[in-house]
Amino acid sequence: xxxxxxxxxxxxxxxxxxxxxxxxxxxxxxxxxxxxxxxxxxxxxxxxxxxxxxxxxxxxxxxxxxxxxxxxxxxxxxxxxxxxxxxxxxxxxxxxxxxxxxxxxxxxxxxxxxxxxxxxxxxxxxxxxxxxxxxxxxxxxxxxxxxxxxxxxxxxxxxxxxxxxxxxxxxxxxxxxxxxxxxxxxxxxxxxxxxxxxxxxxxxxxxxxxxxxxxxxxxxxxxxxxxxxxxxxxxxxxxxxxxxxxxxxxxxxxxxxxxxxxxxxxxxxxxxxxxxxxxxxxxxxxxxxxxxxxxxxxxxxxxxxxxxxxxxxxxxxxxxxxxxxxxxxxxxxxxxxxxxxxxxxxxxxxxxxxxxxxxxxxxxxxxxxxxxxxxxxxxxxxxxxxxxxxxxxxxxxxxxxxxxxxxxxxxxxxxxxxxxxxxxxxxxxxxxxxxxxxxxxx
Amino acid sequence: xxxxxxxxxxxxxxxxxxxxxxxxxxxxxxxxxxxxxxxxxxxxxxxxxxxxxxxxxxxxxxxxxxxxxxxxxxxxxxxxxxxxxxxxxxxxxxxxxxxxxxxxxxxxxxxxxxxxxxxxxxxxxxxxxxxxxxxxxxxxxxxxxxxxxxxxxxxxxxxxxxxxxxxxxxxxxxxxxxxxxxxxxxxxxxxxxxxxxxxxxxxxxxxxxxxxxxxxxxxxxxxxxxxxxxxxxxxxxxxxxxxxxxxxxxxxxxxxxxxxxxxxxxxxxxxxxxxxxxxxxxxxxxxxxxxxxxxxxxxxxxxxxxxxxxxxxxxxxxxxxxxxxxxxxxxxxxxxxxxxxxxxxxxxxxxxxxxxxxxxxxxxxxxxxxxxxxxxxxxxxxxxxxxxxxxxxxxxxxxxxxxxxxxxxxxxxxxxxxxxxxxxxxxxxxxxxxxxxxxxxx
Numbered sequence: 001x002x003x004x005x006x007x008x009x010x011x012x013x014x015x016x017x018x019x020x021x022x023x024x025x026x027x028x029x030x031x032x033x034x035x036x037x038x039x040x041x042x043x044x045x046x047x048x049x050x051x052x053x054x055x056x057x058x059x060x061x062x063x064x065x066x067x068x069x070x071x072x073x074x075x076x077x078x079x080x081x082x083x084x085x086x087x088x089x090x091x092x093x094x095x096x097x098x099x100x101x102x103x104x105x106x107x108x109x110x111x112x113x114x115x116x117x118x119x120x121x122x123x124x125x126x127x128x129x130x131x132x133x134x135x136x137x138x139x140x141x142x143x144x145x146x147x148x149x150x151x152x153x154x155x156x157x158x159x160x161x162x163x164x165x166x167x168x169x170x171x172x173x174x175x176x177x178x179x180x181x182x183x184x185x186x187x188x189x190x191x192x193x194x195x196x197x198x199x200x201x202x203x204x205x206x207x208x209x210x211x212x213x214x215x216x217x218x219x220x221x222x223x224x225x226x227x228x229x230x231x232x233x234x235x236x237x238x239x240x241x242x243x244x245x246x247x248x249x250x251x252x253x254x255x256x257x258x259x260x261x262x263x264x265x266x267x268x269x270x271x272x273x274x275x276x277x278x279x280x281x282x283x284x285x286x287x288x289x290x291x292x293x294x295x296x297x298x299x300x301x302x303x304x305x306x307x308x309x310x311x312x313x314x315x316x317x318x319x320x321x322x323x324x325x326x327x328x329x330x331x332x333x334x335x336x337x338x339x340x341x342x343x344x345x346x347x348x349x350x351x352x353x354x355x356x357x358x359x360x361x362x363x364x365x366x367x368x369x370x371x372x373x374x375x376x377x378x379x380x381x382x383x384x385x386x387x388x389x390x391x392x393x394x395x396x397x398x399x400x401x402x403x404x405x406x407x408x409x410x411x412x413x414x415x416x417x418x419x420x421x422x423x424x425x426x427x428x429x430x431x432x433x434x435x436x437x438x439x440x441x442x
Numbered sequence: 443x444x445x446x447x448x449x450x451x452x453x454x455x456x457x458x459x460x461x462x463x464x465x466x467x468x469x470x471x472x473x474x475x476x477x478x479x480x481x482x483x484x485x486x487x488x489x490x491x492x493x494x495x496x497x498x499x500x501x502x503x504x505x506x507x508x509x510x511x512x513x514x515x516x517x518x519x520x521x522x523x524x525x526x527x528x529x530x531x532x533x534x535x536x537x538x539x540x541x542x543x544x545x546x547x548x549x550x551x552x553x554x555x556x557x558x559x560x561x562x563x564x565x566x567x568x569x570x571x572x573x574x575x576x577x578x579x580x581x582x583x584x585x586x587x588x589x590x591x592x593x594x595x596x597x598x599x600x601x602x603x604x605x606x607x608x609x610x611x612x613x614x615x616x617x618x619x620x621x622x623x624x625x626x627x628x629x630x631x632x633x634x635x636x637x638x639x640x641x642x643x644x645x646x647x648x649x650x651x652x653x654x655x656x657x658x659x660x661x662x663x664x665x666x667x668x669x670x671x672x673x674x675x676x677x678x679x680x681x682x683x684x685x686x687x688x689x690x691x692x693x694x695x696x697x698x699x700x701x702x703x704x705x706x707x708x709x710x711x712x713x714x715x716x717x718x719x720x721x722x723x724x725x726x727x728x729x730x731x732x733x734x735x736x737x738x739x740x741x742x743x744x745x746x747x748x749x750x751x752x753x754x755x756x757x758x759x760x761x762x763x764x765x766x767x768x769x770x771x772x773x774x775x776x777x778x779x780x781x782x783x784x785x786x787x788x789x790x791x792x793x794x795x796x797x798x799x800x801x802x803x804x805x806x807x808x809x810x811x812x813x814x815x816x817x818x819x820x821x822x823x824x825x826x827x828x829x830x831x832x833x834x835x836x837x838x839x840x841x842x843x844x845x846x847x848x849x850x851x852x853x854x855x856x857x858x859x860x861x862x863x864x865x866x867x868x869x870x871x872x873x874x875x876x877x878x879x880x881x882x883x884x
Contacts, residue, residue: 075824079831083766083780117821223774282767283835285776312835313822318760322767324525325724329768332665334727338525379559380755380839382517382867383874389521393725393754397822398840425824432825 001049005407006030009041011056011373014387015363016063016347020340022387028061030369033182033406038363054402054409056373060387063363064124064370064403065316066350068275069216069254069304071130072139073102073110075117076431078308080439086222086284093439094309098131101435102159107132108139109427114314115143116421120414121315121397124370124405127252127275127304127354129189129216131160134174137184144410144418146370148354150174150189150216153204155197164200168207175211182406185356186211187252192218193229193237198244205246214252214273214355220263221255222286238263247272252353254304255280256294257287264290268297273353276345278322280306288330291323292337302353303345315397316346324392339388373402443491447849448472451483453498453815456829457805458505458789462782464829470503472811475624475848480805496844496851498815502829505805506566506812506845507758508792510717511658511696511746513572514556514581515549518873520750522881528664528726535881536751540573543877544601549574550581551869556756557585558863562856563757563839566812566847569694569717569746569796571631571658573602576616579626586852586860588812590796592616592631592658595646597639606642610649617653624848627798628653629694634660635671635679640686647688656694656715656797662705663697664728680705689714694795696746697722698736699729706732710739715795718787720765722748730772733765734779744795745787757839758788766834781830811849816841 006029013026015038027044029037037044081093107130118126128136128149140147151174152158153167161167171188178184188208190196196204196217208215220226220237233240238259241247249271256274259267267274276291295301303323305314320342327337344350351361360370374395376384381394403411410418448471455468457480469486471479479486523535549572560568570578570591582589593616594600595609603609613630620626630650632638638646638659650657662668662679675682680701683689691713698716701709709716718733736743745765747756762784769779786792793803802812816837818826823836845853852860 075821078825078827079836080827082828082831082835083777086776089776113821113824120821279767282771283776285770285774287774288771312831315822315838318763318838321760322764325721325764326768326771328727329724329730332727332729334528334531334725335525377864377867379517379555379562379863379867380757382555382870383520383877384871385520385522385874385878386524389524389754393524394521396755396757396760396838396840398838421821422819425819425821428824429826432827435825436827 002047004029004031004036004048004050006052006054007044007048007050008054008056008061008371008373009045011059011061012387013038013363014060014062016344017362017364026061028363028371030404030407033368035363035365035367035369037365057375057377059376059401060374060391062372063347063361064372064405065122065346066302066354066361067118067123067126067304067314067316068302068350068353069277069306070126070128070314071307072114072126072128072136073107073130073132074307074309075114076101076106076110076428076435078312080309080435097435097439099159100438101431102131104132104135106431107135109424109431111136111139112142112419113424113428115139115145116416116419116424117314118145119143119403119411119416120400121317122372122374122400122403123314123316124372124403125351125356125360127216131158134177137174137178141184142418144183144405144408146183146360146405148185148187148214148356150187152189152191153200154191154195155200168203171207175213187213187216189216193240194225194232201244201246208250215246215250216252216254219253219256220258223258226258236263238266242266242270255286255289257281257289259290264294264297264299267294267299273300273302275302275304275353276323277304277306278326279319280310282322282326284310288326292327292331295341300349300353301345302350317391317395317397320346320392339392342392343388369404369407371404372400374399375401444489446471446473446478446490446492448494448496449486449490449492450496450498450503450813450815451487453501453503454829455480455805456502456504458786459804459806468503470805470813472846472849475810477805477807477809477811479807499817499819501818501843502816502833504814504816505789505803506814506847507564507788508744508796508803509560509565509568509746509756509758510744510792510795511719511748512568512570512756513749514568514570514578515544515552515572515574516749516751517556517559518543518548518552518870518877520754522751522877539877539881541601542880543873544573546574546577548873549577551866551873553578553581554584554861555866555870557581557587558858558861558866559756560587561585561845561853561858562842563759564814564816564842564845565756565758566814566845567793567796567798567802569658573600576619579616579620583626584860586625586847586850588625588802588847590627590629590656590798592629594631594633595642596633596637597642610645613649617655629655629658631658635682636667636674643686643688650692657688657692658694658696661695661698662700665700668700678705680708684708684712697728697731699723699731701732706736706739706741709736709741715742715744717744717746717795718765719746719748720768721761722752724764724768726752730768734769734773737783742791742795743787744792759833759837759839762788762834781834784834785830811846813846814842815844817843
């Protein structure tokens with residue numbers, strides 16, 4: 001018998017590998033931070049012995065979800081201003097509220113609350129862009145969550161830096177501060193082509209290359225951005241990115257709503273990754289990204305919630321449902337974005353989009369033990385014909401029972417083990433009261 | 443002091459009246475089945491005394507949601523066949539599975555399981571169309587749920603009747619059987635214009651008039667139905683309904699995806715009610731109903747989930763979220779279908795659409811005490827700026843803590859008090875196994 005630390009036994013294991021293997025009554029052996037074996041329960045239990053056996057109770061056992069694009073500290077602005085014209089929303093609410101309120105304290109507590117919300121809804125890895133990202137990293141570390149994060153960079157001052165050079169220096173400090181950390185990974189994040197000059201974009205790329213990290217950017221989120229960029233750049237945004245040397249496998253582009261066939265072909269040829277944010281695109285009336293076309297063209301697509309000001313929650317299971325349904329109604333085709341394809345964007349493909357597929361996104365020996373157990377013994381999950389259908393169309397975040405990240409149990413029976421959730425709620429409640437007090441009266 | 447049976451105290455009460463009154467720290471006095479008073483906690487507690495005080499714990503207290511169109515027994519087919527072309531889905535899966543499997547037993551247990559799911563997600567009234575509706579009524583009665591239901595009628599035989607006349611007789615028996623019941627209301631439901639002959643439609647209308655009940659019908663769910671009906675009827679479907687005398691305040695039309703301006707004007711002029719089913723319309727790629735246009739024209743619009751084969755759950759909070767977001771992205775306008783408007787379709791307007799606004803849809807003295815309490819002390823509901831935004835964009839069904847229907851507590855602290863939920867799960871699980879065994883192999 002081989003000694004391991006944990007056995008997760010008695011669930012339907014969805015490996016989310018390329019073959020989409022399902023093991024109806026399986027076990028996973030975990031040693032330290034890693035998965036060491038997965039297979040039929042009887043076979044695994046005959047070979048491995050563990051001090052701790054986690055009973056999956058016949059539920060679904062699968063890789064933790066990967067939230068490919070969010071701004072977690074924006075939980076503090078959740079529902080502050082909805083149903084408004086885009087420019088009023090940004091200029092009268094979000095930007096002033098950020099300028100007045102965002103500091104290290106807000107970033108830490110907003111992020112910790114977000115981690116509580118994400119763990120509770122089955123997300124184990126998130127990719128973040130905001131200000132004071134060192135505080136977000138500290139919150140993720142406290143929560144035991146895996147992440148890829150970067151300080152948002154633009155030409156104008158932020159509450160955390162004055163010049164672009166300071167923003168880049170802050171990012172470089174993040175690389176140094178978190179170097180070798182097993183949970184926190186850093187990347188470089190120029191905000192968008194309409195907020196970043198060409199020199200900043202080139203410097204950002206150079207920094208990403210120096211630390212062999214990805215580069216993330218908001219891109220072509222809506223039609224007015226597309227038109228504005230064509231005027232500003234004298235060419236298409238994707239052609240511009242190619243011309244200045246940013247169009248490569250390092251690039252992760254968020255949103256990509258207004259992409260034409262030529263853009264998609266260039267993305268596929270250069271190995272650019274895309275993160276799809278359907279609920280934010282719906283709520284902000286940005287449009288419908290041509291995601292089925294991108295997947296058909298061979299572009300790697302992940303899924304994200306975007307921030308809480310534009311969604312308004314971080315529940316990736318709801319996002320799966322919206323991703324599957326939105327493209328069907330938009331193309332009047334009930335076959336596109338089937339449950340399996342959608343689920344891949346939040347697991348294996350989502351991990352690949354972030355350059356983290358060597359770590360997460362599948363249940364496989366050698367990968368990190370980022371595993372969630374879903375309690376399926378509920379009215380709205382009965383009966384069970386197809387696991388993927390249930391996960392996309394019926395499961396909600398609140399059905400997640402147990403979460404492991406890097407072999408550590410961070411939630412068991414819906415009780416969080418790494419976060420004092422009531423403290424986080426109280427802190428963010430107080431921050432919300434302060435924000436309200438300073439708000440423009442509608 | 444006035445003696446009442448229950449006081450619900452210490453929550454933010456959303457009355458959902460025409461003025462959209464919110465009482466930040468309110469109380470509701472309940473006597474028997476009815477609300478007798480609502481107001482500031484201090485004022486209500488100074489006037490009313492109750493044996494039982496339900497502490498809302500600072501949560502949101504609001505009318506139970508009204509699911510305006512569903513087929514509850516279809517929980518048994520939840521996720522059986524997804525992501526398929528519409529005609530394959532119907533002809534190869536749903537119709538054969540229904541013909542082979544639907545009987546009184548399936549209808550009862552499928553409906554009871556649905557009641558468990560609906561109560562758990564804050565629905566207190568549902569409007570149902572299926573076969574063996576007497577069994578659905580019995581399940582609703584057992585669950586203590588309020589409903590409006592009718593046997594589906596068409597020209598061909600169903601598992602429950604051979605001729606249309608038998609279907610009408612079954613419906614008439616339902617009227618007699620449930621006459622005077624405080625929870626169960628009956629109406630007449632011809633399936634659709636493409637499945638019902640003109641004589642059946644006229645007979646259905648006569649029956650509805652005889653019992654002074656509404657008449658419900660699927661209408662213009664997708665483009666191919668619109669084209670098919672124009673060919674069959676030699677005119678538009680709405681004009682046909684007018685010509686045969688069905689277009690009046692009694693009529694509740696489900697879906698109404700493919701309506702033009704003229705149709706909408708006729709609906710408004712004749713007082714026809716509409717039930718919107720956005721998630722089903724998305725998943726089946728039916729299209730986007732012109733709901734903002736209907737509301738602008740003065741048409742009364744309610745909200746429904748449709749059945750579990752095309753959604754795949756009965757969570758009205760998810761449906762609210764989808765309704766708000768779908769129309770924004772479809773019209774590229776972030777202002778349409780704001781949170782308040784959407785919430786009205788599931789409460790006051792939803793009740794009016796079903797002809798039940800004298801009973802439910804608002805927190806108001808004289809209405810039935812159909813009340814839900816939402817626990818907002820959760821990460822994903824923090825902070826709180828606007829209650830309506832939270833309810834539409836952040837709350838999920840699993841946040842509902844306590845549910846009263848007609849003054850009776852049917853769920854408390856997420857424990858169901860009227861349904862043995864594990865028995866219902868086991869029964870429907872077994873039915874699912876039987877259905878699977880008889881299924882066409884994909």
